[in-house]
Amino acid sequence: MPMPPQSGSTDRSTPSDSLFQFGCLAKVLRVERVGFGGYAIFAEGVSRFRVQAMLQDKPHLLAKVEHFVEQVEDVNSRDGDLLTQITAFRELSKSFISKMRDLQLPDPLIAQLSKLMDNSKSGVLANILVSVIETTYEEKLEYLSTTTLKARLIMANEWMTRQLHDMNDWLMKCLKVLKISQQIHSNIEGKLSKKQREYYLRQQLNAIKTELGEKDEQTQGGSAGSAEDEEMSELKRRIIAARMPKEAEAVAMREFKRLKKLHPSSAEWSVSRTYLDVVADLPWSKHTQDVLDISKARSQLDGDHFGLDNVKRRVLEYLSVIKVKGDLKAPIICFVGPPGVGKTSLGKSIASAMHREFHRISLGGVRDEADIRGHRRTYVGALPGLIMHGMRKASVNNPVILLDEIDKTVQSSYYGDPSAALLEVLDPEQNNTFTDHYVNMPFDLSKVLFIATANSVDTIPAPLLDRMEVIQIPGYTFEEKLHIARQHLLPKQIKAHGLEVDQVQISDETLLKLAENYTRESGVRNFERKIASVVRAKCVEWAEFKESGNIDNYNQHVTEKDLETILGLQTYEKEIAQNDAEAGVVTGLAYSGSGNGDILMIEATYMPGDGKLQLTGSLGDVIRESAQIALTWVKAQAYELKLTRSPNVNLVEHRDVHIHFPAGAVAKDGPSAGIALATSIVSLFSGKRVPTTTAMTGEISLRGRVLPVGGIKEKVLAAHRAGIKTIILPARNRKDVTGDVPETIRNSIEFVYVQTISDVLQAALIIDERGMEVSSHWIPSRLESHL
Incomplete structure (x- = not known):
């Protein structure tokens, strides 16, 4: 334990010089983590010791010490003075507990001290009580350096007597204050008005402070009281200034009166105050004027x-x-x-x-x-x-x-x-x-x-x-993305990376290639990330030229060839279709749950079997039912389509049909793939192919009617991003194309509107371009003129 430094002196001593000669040996019981990254250490005192010699100062203190074993109380001791001190200390301890009861301290604390006094030795109890009562720093050091039990009990008895005397004086003051309080209450009870009672109660408060010896602090207490009154007045002004409806203001004022009666230290006070703060801060009547230009x-x-x-x-x-x-x-x-x-x-x-x-x-x-x-x-x-x-x-x-x-x-x-x-x-x-x-x-x-x-x-x-x-709000076209990038995204990223606008120049052709070949999304978030990657690459290039002193060699222009160097190989091809069209493969259009449109590839094949239909590709119930309807319709119309030579022949009697939607890990569902499924099955059994630049969407009924679907604009935008040239749509979706699809896209895509599945087949299927003879037995009458 360190000695207190002498006033007016400059301490230039080593750590060993500032230590007190006596100390306490303790055993660490446990270490716990507390808030703000700190730790709490729980230790148990073992014995006091005295430093005989300091062996080293750094990196840690090392000393030779002498331990003092705690002297055990001996009731049969022949030392009469020791027995007298022990008896006096026990009596003082009982008086101390009694005074604590008079002060109405918590019962659990008093019970714990009483139990400790009954079960502890006098020496241990003296150590505890000396640490509790009021003693000076020097007295604590003197007590620590005292090794005999009798000497420590003499000190403890002296300090306990002093503490009890101070507590008696304090209790006498409290009794006198209570008498004054009773006199004031008897004088004002039932005789004075409300304001007069408040005045006399404040006089009572001043009298109590005077009797407690706090007259010098009266001004400070008065300022604290006035501050609290000012705070309450400010809260009341805020409630009135909020201009609430009459019912709300009545509730707020009733809660305010209740708050004034509560003590600030109570939990209910803070709850009520927080509530009134919220109510007063609400904009009951405050508003802004709309600028109607x-x-x-x-x-x-x-x-x-x-x-x-x-x-x-x-x-x-x-x-x-x-x-x-x-x-x-x-x-x-x-x-x-x-x-x-x-x-x-x-x-x-x-x-x-x-x-x-x-x-x-x-x-x-x-x-x-x-x-x-x-x-x-x-x-x-x-x-x-x-x-x-x-x-x-x-x-x-x-x-x-x-x-x-x-x-x-x-x-x-x-x-x-x-x-x-x-x-x-x-x-x-x-x-x-x-x-x-x-x-x-x-x-x-x-x-x-x-x-x-x-x-x-x-x-x-x-x-x-x-x-x-x-x-x-549908997705953006490539032209809209180009305008957004030119007006917003590119200047924003250049500024965010600390460059000037003229230090990065990207042409419209380069931005368009960036949008078409490196992103495929309805929005512009990923597009902005790609632009940021390009700007960062130019930032690195500019920094390197500046460090080498060749800043004049910096080229601020970004070309299409630079995109492959910066971003790598292009992620998407504009033409999504395969090189050659294949029988049984059809491109559909889908609408995702996140609001994006997308293309949907459908592949069909058959193998020897007994007429089963197998569907794969993480499909939902609706799209599975659409596949069943499509196959049923094709089987029912097989003879009219010249796919069989007799109306009594089952098209799939000795065949199993397997339909697959690629990207099997992506869940797919919805009523938009009906005509695409039917076309895929007809293409599979007829050998006729669908152009890779043709896509379609729509649902079919069991009678072959084409039903309208939703998400037309999103699907058309997805087809446009994928390079589709012809889109087959239900006739009842014509209004969606006219009203929602931008004119530039309408002019770049051929739209074919159909009412039945026969119209779909007529518009989708093409003659074998490899010169294969087309058998007329499968061609329906409505397709003969077209083919």
Whole structure:
């Protein structure tokens, strides 16, 4: 144990010089990790020792010590003075315990000390009590250096007597204060008004402080009290300034009065204070003024996003109605589209165009209903839900709140259904009285413009989907990607990597090749990553030339040949088809659950068997049923198609048919491959092939009618990215092509609209280009003229 340094002296001594002569030998019981990377060490004292000689200072202290074994209490000792000190110490210990009971200390602590006093030796008990009572630092060092039990008991008795005397004085002061308190209460009880009672109670507080000897601290206590009063006054002003509805203000003021009666050290006080802070911070009446300049809003939307005409038109319609009418319930808009097409950034642009506050709420993976509606205040650590938290953060009652990934909330979980909790939030007829469980008062959300985003509507519950206006955002064409890269992505990446705009020059042809051959996605996220890779490569090149002093030799242009050096061999070919068309192989079009369109290869073959149909490729139930319908139709129409020589012959009587969808690890399902499956089977048995640049999508009925399907624009864009030249579509999907597909793509692809499967076969199958004789026995009458 170190000695305290002398005042005014400069300590230049070695560590051994600053140590006290006596110390305590301890045994480490355990070591535990505590917060902030620290450790707690639990040690048990063994014996005191005295340093005889220091052997070394570095790297650690090494000393020769003398151990002192603790003297055991001997009741039969002949030393009368020792027995007298032991008896006096026991009496003082009992008095000490009695005084602690008078002070109303916790009963478990008193019981533990009583048990320790009864079962411990006098020497051990003296060591414990000396560490508990008030003693100076020097007295503790003197006690440590005392090796005999009698001398230590003499010190302990002296200090215990002093401690008990101080406790008696303190208790006398408390009794006197209680008498004063009783006199004040008897004088003011039932005779004075409320203000007069408050005045006399404050006088009572001052009298208590005076009797306790805290008169010098009266000013400090008064300032603390005034600070607390000022804090309560500020809270009341915030509640009034919030301009709540009358019912809400009455609840808040009732809670405020209850808060003033609670003691600040109680747990209920902090709960009530937090609640009032939340209620006072909510924007009950504060809002921003919409900037209703339609031309500026259109310019900003056009500058932030290329294309997306339907979305921009809907936003401008909303602003125009507000400008004409002056008020309009905010619609609930849901942007549905594949990843990376700008759904989230579009919400920010809408908020900026309307000059409103913007707040984003991520719903991906939310599984607790309380995350939306908040926790009830009966729970420990209760907080408001995401909606109220967003309103509090936005600080206005008419922000734009983006509900991101609304299709990825966990439904029907153990903690409730968050999608069901959103029903009231997203209903324009109900959200003017939305009640959060924590706030427990109706709050008006009708002025909030909610914008939801989703990749697919399939996982959104029907009641929730019915409350939203769905706006589809399809993928981008190559021309749109080129414009986005030129206006946004390339300048953004150049700036992010510390270069100037003129230090990286990429031509439109190079950007187009980058989009076509190195990415195949609906959005532009991966496209931006590839652009970032190119910019990083130019950054390395520029840094190397600068280090070598040949900065003039730096070439800022990126050519198509440079892409292969930077990014490696191209990942995708524009022509996805094989070199030669084969019988039984057809290209279909699919729509993925994430909102992307894609091509779907279908391969069919047969082998000797007994008419079984085998399907492979991670297929779902719907697409399996489509394959069954397609095979049934072909078997029923085999004679008319001249695939058999008699109507009584089973086409697959001695054959098994196997249909495979490549990329077997990717799950596939949906009603879009019916005509492609039927065409594949007819091509297989007839030997006629389908061009590799022809793709098709559509469902068939058992009678051979072609039924419409969804996701036409996404499928057409995927076909365009893959280099398809001809697309066969149901006739009832003609309006989707005319209304959604960009004109540039419509002009570059030939669309064939069909009503029956015979129309599909007529448009898809071609004559064998290798000069093989075509047998007329299989050709249906409707195909003879075409072939």
